[in-house]
Amino acid sequence: MRARDLAVEYETVSVDSDAMEAARLMAEHRLPGLLVLDERGEPKAILPASQMVKVLVPAYVIEDPTLAAVVDEKHADRLCAALAGRRVGDCLPGKAEPPPVADPDDTALEVAALMARVRSPLVAVAERNITEPGGREKSRTRLLGVITASHLLHELLGAAGPPDTT
Amino acid sequence: MRARDLAVEYETVSVDSDAMEAARLMAEHRLPGLLVLDERGEPKAILPASQMVKVLVPAYVIEDPTLAAVVDEKHADRLCAALAGRRVGDCLPGKAEPPPVADPDDTALEVAALMARVRSPLVAVAERNITEPGGREKSRTRLLGVITASHLLHELLGAAGPPDTT
Secondary structure, three states: OEHHHHOEOOOEEEOOOEHHHHHHHHHHOOOOEEEEEOOOOOEEEEEEHHHHHHHHOOHHHHHOHHHHHHOOHHHHHHHHOOOOOOEHHHHOOOOOOOOOEEOOOOEHHHHHHHHHHHOOOEEEEEEOOOEOOOOOEOOOOEEEEEEEHHHHHHHHHHOOOOOOOO | OEHHHHOEOOOEEEOOOEHHHHHHHHHHOOOOEEEEEOOOOOEEEEEEHHHHHHHHOOHHHHHOHHHHHHOOHHHHHHHHOOOOOOEHHHHOOOOOOOOOEEOOOOEHHHHHHHHHHHOOOEEEEEEOOOEOOOOOEOOOOEEEEEEEHHHHHHHHHHOOOOOOOO
């Protein structure tokens, strides 16, 4: 089984997407995170739902949690103001790094090694180094999907069942 | 809304659970992780599926991923041997820390502040400091459930809708 066969669709947003819309997407579909693509459509970062929670919580509450109890939750519209007019790119943590990217032809074990090395909950699968008709290589990436850790675990464990006859 | 009302059931295993069974649980239900409880039933760590992937991949493959391509995946039963006879506790990363634990009476914002501070994908909700009939305080914890980041996001954003009349 190759990475291209293991890749599944995953919710993506652009760095330029509206931050509030991204937060609502995660909230409504109970997503642990979103894959953020840059202006060229290349994987730029994983935006965990916990990071969005952090953006919503006023800094003074994070520093002194006892203040949280005295903030009236009915004024949650003030919390949401933290996202107004912001883009997804503004919400990424400063140290956000691109997710690991596997080649469509990588084996499940290669993907697993990549995931294990960088301790990522998912690996993006993308075609890279697309060559222009003129022969010049462009660094453009075409995202095929992602492979989550639990999906990969299923593949690695399942492969221990009856012998593969392909 | 209080933490006790936001807490939902989550798959838990004990540090003494069989590692292979825990891996299969994550794989079959596509869980991003499991909550690991210690011998006394207290939250001890979050075991991410990616950590289980790491345990399965031979160390020499993690160090030199080009070797992954030459390992015959049909011999995946050798991968699974990495879990044979091991307990969940043996699979935890060395630096595994207990997940943040909220009090049942904490507000959503208090839980959010806790989550934001420690950058955890979930917060456990547990009753603590149960007092024995004799008046002695026991440090036993009773787990009520967990609150995931996306669930909390839903609560924080949803609260910005029509005013709460409670």
